[in-house]
Amino acid sequence: MAGVLGTSIKRREDPALITGRGKYTDDLKVEGMAHAAIVRSPYAHARIRGIDASAAEALPGVLAVLTARDVAAAGIPGVVPVGWLLPDLKTPAHPMIAADTVRHVGDAVAVVVAEDRYLARDAADRVAVDYEPLDAVADVVAALEDGAPAVHEEAPGNVAFDWEIGERESVDAAFASAAHTVELDLRNNRLIPHAIEPRAVLASYDSSTGEMTIHMTSQNPHVHRLLMTLASLGMPEHKVRIVAPEVGGGFGSKIHHYADEAIVGLCSMKLDRPVKWTATRTETNLTDAHGRDHSTHCALALDADGRITGLRVDTAAAMGAYLSTFAPAVPTYLYGTLMSGQYDIPAIHCHVTGVFTHTTPVDAYRGAGRPEATYVVERLMHLAGDATGLGPVEVRRRNFVPPDAFPYQTQVALAYDSGNYGPAMDRALEMIGYDDLKSEQASRRDNGGKQIGIGFSSYIEACGLAPSAVVGSLGAQAGQWESADVRVHPTASVTVYTGSSSHGQGHETTFSQIVADRLGIDPEAVEVIHGDTDLVQFGMGTYGSRSAAVGGSAIARSVDKIIEKGKKIAAHLLEASAEDLEYEDGSFRVAGSPDRSLALGDVALQAYLAHNYPDDLEPGLSATSFYDPANFTYPFGTHVCVVEVDTETGSIELLRYAAVDDVGNVINPMIVDGQLHGGLAQGIGQALWENAVYDESGQLVSGSLMDYAVPKIHNLIPFELDRTTTPCPHNPLGVKGVGEAGAIASPAAVVNAVVDALAPFGISHIDMPLTPEKVWRAVNS
Amino acid sequence: MTVSIQLEVNGKPVQAAVEPRRLLVHFLREDLGLTGANIGCETSLCGACTVLLDGDAVKSCTMLAAQADGASVTTIEGLAQNGELHPLQEGFWEKHGLQCGYCTPGMILSANYLLAQNPSPNDEEIREGLKGNICRCTGYHNIVEAVKYAAERMS
Ligand code: FES
Numbered sequence: 001m002a003g004v005l006g007t008s009i010k011r012r013e014d015p016a017l018i019t020g021r022g023k024y025t026d027d028l029k030v031e032g033m034a035h036a037a038i039v040r041s042p043y044a045h046a047r048i049r050g051i052d053a054s055a056a057e058a059l060p061g062v063l064a065v066l067t068a069r070d071v072a073a074a075g076i077p078g079v080v081p082v083g084w085l086l087p088d089l090k091t092p093a094h095p096m097i098a099a100d101t102v103r104h105v106g107d108a109v110a111v112v113v114a115e116d117r118y119l120a121r122d123a124a125d126r127v128a129v130d131y132e133p134l135d136a137v138a139d140v141v142a143a144l145e146d147g148a149p150a151v152h153e154e155a156p157g158n159v160a161f162d163w164e165i166g167e168r169e170s171v172d173a174a175f176a177s178a179a180h181t182v183e184l185d186l187r188n189n190r191l192i193p194h195a196i197e198p199r200a201v202l203a204s205y206d207s208s209t210g211e212m213t214i215h216m217t218s219q220n221p222h223v224h225r226l227l228m229t230l231a232s233l234g235m236p237e238h239k240v241r242i243v244a245p246e247v248g249g250g251f252g253s254k255i256h257h258y259a260d261e262a263i264v265g266l267c268s269m270k271l272d273r274p275v276k277w278t279a280t281r282t283e284t285n286l287t288d289a290h291g292r293d294h295s296t297h298c299a300l301a302l303d304a305d306g307r308i309t310g311l312r313v314d315t316a317a318a319m320g321a322y323l324s325t326f327a328p329a330v331p332t333y334l335y336g337t338l339m340s341g342q343y344d345i346p347a348i349h350c351h352v353t354g355v356f357t358h359t360t361p362v363d364a365y366r367g368a369g370r371p372e373a374t375y376v377v378e379r380l381m382h383l384a385g386d387a388t389g390l391g392p393v394e395v396r397r398r399n400f401v402p403p404d405a406f407p408y409q410t411q412v413a414l415a416y417d418s419g420n421y422g423p424a425m426d427r428a429l430e431m432i433g434y435d436d437l438k439s440e441q442a443s444r445r446d447n448g449g450k451q452i453g454i455g456f457s458s459y460i461e462a463c464g465l466a467p468s469a470v471v472g473s474l475g476a477q478a479g480q481w482e483s484a485d486v487r488v489h490p491t492a493s494v495t496v497y498t499g500s501s502s503h504g505q506g507h508e509t510t511f512s513q514i515v516a517d518r519l520g521i522d523p524e525a526v527e528v529i530h531g532d533t534d535l536v537q538f539g540m541g542t543y544g545s546r547s548a549a550v551g552g553s554a555i556a557r558s559v560d561k562i563i564e565k566g567k568k569i570a571a572h573l574l575e576a577s578a579e580d581l582e583y584e585d586g587s588f589r590v591a592g593s594p595d596r597s598l599a600l601g602d603v604a605l606q607a608y609l610a611h612n613y614p615d616d617l618e619p620g621l622s623a624t625s626f627y628d629p630a631n632f633t634y635p636f637g638t639h640v641c642v643v644e645v646d647t648e649t650g651s652i653e654l655l656r657y658a659a660v661d662d663v664g665n666v667i668n669p670m671i672v673d674g675q676l677h678g679g680l681a682q683g684i685g686q687a688l689w690e691n692a693v694y695d696e697s698g699q700l701v702s703g704s705l706m707d708y709a710v711p712k713i714h715n716l717i718p719f720e721l722d723r724t725t726t727p728c729p730h731n732p733l734g735v736k737g738v739g740e741a742g743a744i745a746s747p748a749a750v751v752n753a754v755v756d757a758l759a760p761f762g763i764s765h766i767d768m769p770l771t772p773e774k775v776w777r778a779v780n781s
Numbered sequence: 782m783t784v785s786i787q788l789e790v791n792g793k794p795v796q797a798a799v800e801p802r803r804l805l806v807h808f809l810r811e812d813l814g815l816t817g818a819n820i821g822c823e824t825s826l827c828g829a830c831t832v833l834l835d836g837d838a839v840k841s842c843t844m845l846a847a848q849a850d851g852a853s854v855t856t857i858e859g860l861a862q863n864g865e866l867h868p869l870q871e872g873f874w875e876k877h878g879l880q881c882g883y884c885t886p887g888m889i890l891s892a893n894y895l896l897a898q899n900p901s902p903n904d905e906e907i908r909e910g911l912k913g914n915i916c917r918c919t920g921y922h923n924i925v926e927a928v929k930y931a932a933e934r935m936s
């Protein structure tokens with residue numbers, strides 16, 4: 001249907017969700033369902049001397065208590081694997097249930113299954129575990145020090161990997177001849193994803209068929225099925241069905257394969273009945289993979305004109321106690337490769353050490369590596385603006401990759417396919433009223449009192465990891481294509497089966513728009529099915545802002561195949577040559593003879609009747625595509641944050657936040673804006689409030705919403721958004737991706753704004769989160 | 782041991798025998814099958830479990846079912862009347878006030894309470910009134926718009 005692309009159609013997902021009819025995993029109830037509660041280590045590092053479950057087992061209604069022994073006795077692989085390998089990566093085993101050693105608070109040591117949720121919890125509290133506490137190390141820098149407690153024997157010095165990209169020598173040369181250099185030691189604070197729905201699973205094994213259906217909080221059911229069957233439960237893949245019902249947010253945390261879901265699967269197999277487990281907030285915070293947690297030294301060299309000549313980055317990145325699913329890729333291929341930002345940088349070197357610590361594993365969380373890279377580059381650019389005297393705007397402009405330089409090969413592997421960075425900056429300055437703000441700032445500086453600061457972040461993002469052969473050569477143990485099966489029914493309504501798996505993004509609405517636009521039909525005539533391994537062909541799921549660019553492109557490809565086939569059928573029926581047929585607004589027409597046409601419905605019906613039909617064609621009108629993109633897509637933009645800082649108390653007030661993003665063509669502007677809003681809230685949250693804090697013994701002291709400050713509504717302000725549009729040149733939709741942009745750009749914009757406000761105090765850096773205490777201390781030191 | 786309770790849920794009388802420690806949210810979700818109220822924490826902070834109890838917005842994870850004896854409870858399932866969406870439900874749909882939807886029932890019921898107290902709140906009053914409900918998806922921008930939409934519709 002014309003005009004359906006680029007239109008803010010209301011979401012078809014919403015009627016169920018606003019009336020309470022949407023079913024999330026914990027809402028599901030099946031006959032004979034038992035409840036599991038997992039017994040977890042209270043220590044960051046300890047030896048298990050023994051487990052006495054007798055008091056738990058004695059409670060009426062307790063069905064089983066399982067430990068590592070039962071995993072071994074079941075003869076299953078019993079591990080949680082890592083899905084991305086780097087050269088010389090240390091891959092110590094991650095057992096589903098800890099056998100003799102626990103390595104982080106929250107490590108599973110036993111599971112109790114009981115008839116009732118409350119009873120399972122009571123019984124879990126009665127499992128007596130005899131621990132011998134051992135020294136632990138939770139801090140990423142401390143873990144690298146000589147004599148630090150070892151997390152794994154197999155990883156001397158707690159080093160999981162040592163990785164680099166770029167050329168050290170040319171960077172050294174750039175620094176040797178630089179006119180200006182700036183440098184920074186920074187921490188990228190550890191974050192807890194906090195999808196508001198905690199992780200949950202309902203596993204239903206049936207010994208009469210040997211099949212298991214698992215409903216779970218998943219961003220990628222097929223990937224979960226593969227890892228669950230192959231590495232954990234040792235079941236044949238085709239005997240397991242994974243369904244992601246409504247999923248209450250993920251932000252990365254529901255990509256990864258976790259021990260808990262596998263443990264519940266084992267319980268169901270052992271008991272031959274359905275078992276449900278739903279994490280408490282505390283449990284989900286102790287076990288969902290965390291994000292970020294870097295310690296970085298970085299430096300930028302510039303010539304006398306303020307052009308960047310070299311960038312040097314050295315990062316220690318926490319992996320936590322075990323390697324989570326995609327953990328090794330995050331601070332390497334999703335971080336080091338982004339170091340060129342929007343800039344033409346002739347020499348870059350980035351060295352990363354992956355570090356085991358006695359903490360919850362770290363993996364992809366909204367942005368995954370790219371927020372960390374943007375933070376490094378954009379903090380340095382802020383300092384470079386000061387050091388060169390060019391200021392934050394001019395120093396950026398002077399170094400932008402010029403629009404005529406695309407495709408642009410960076411020094412860190414990525415080749416940017418398209419971009420036009422100046423206009424986004426121009427528009428952002430206009431929206432924010434930069435000149436007026438500068439004079440306001442100057443007068444406040446003269447008059448004292450609360451100071452205002454203006455912070456910029458000109459970011460680049462790489463969405464939709466691709467192509468598969470390249471990511472494979474970099475260590476991925478998975479392809480990065482996406483699948484779509486599009487079926488036109490005899491009555492010309494359409495069902496799409498997509499391998500992407502929505503958990504709040506509105507795929508059903510957006511994907512129906514893609515089909516409606518291409519096929520020239522009403523979006524209401526399109527149904528979108530996702531999140532069920534029994535219904536949908538293998539798919540890779542939703543993460544990395546890939547669903548529109550990769551999943552949507554697969555759908556577009558399938559629709560194109562259908563149109564091609566339809567042309568052959570129509571040509572036969574119209575006694576014309578297929579080459580002479582055009583498809584427009586839902587009809588096949590013979591070019592130049594407008595009266596010779598057939599509606600999609602006529603052709604679809606004939607495709608299924610196959611009575612009067614081309615000899616060389618199979619009946620039916622459906623097409624499957626596995627779309628493997630030629631490259632990443634490269635969204636970009638400039639964000640500007642304005643803050644007011646009370647230098648007496650250290651408190652920060654957000655005054656304005658303007659974001660100009662270029663995400664390519666936009667399918668549904670309302671949904672795109674919503675994605676940006678959510679990402680901004682998470683990025684601003686990282687900058688100002690959020691922090692996963694471990695004490696020296698490895699206790700997570702900000703593990704609940706009492707002490708981990710997820711942004712609330714009164715903390716935030718309305719966001720001012722606009723767009724430029726530079727379509728992606730290599731996918732059929734020209735779309736790029738938007739899920740992570742807000743979280744990637746905003747931490748640097750906020751911190752740059754605060755540092756800008758505090759410039760008169762000689763402050764050039766404060767580590768996130770910028771709590772009033774830290775700001776006050778910086779002002780008063 | 783159980784205690785017997787009598788209450789009204791979404792306009793219908795309900796009688797039950799519950800364990801004294803049973804939380805109201807579990808009673809609603811598991812015993813009555815009203816799974817609209819969600820659970821996002823155990824520290825009374827996220828608000829996903831918010832329901833109306835005699836017209837007040839309460840966090841049903843922070844109350845025992847036994848304490849609701851004699852009360853009238855409205856959950857998200859009871860908000861639409863005669864098949865007509867409540868203006869707040871419409872507003873959240875119209876203004877894209879939800880993404881994953883997990884916070885939404887609680888958010889809508891808190892907003893319902895807010896509008897009952899203050900039928901035409903400004904932005905700041907909306908943000909103040911909803912600070913007991915966490916949304917991780919929307920950045921709240923469109924939630925404010927949704928509540929304003931409903932306030933206008935209801936006035
Ligand atoms: S479940 Fe979080 S406040 Fe009730």
Ligand code: FES
Binds near residue numbers: 885
């Ligand atoms: S819509 Fe997902 S938490 Fe609010």
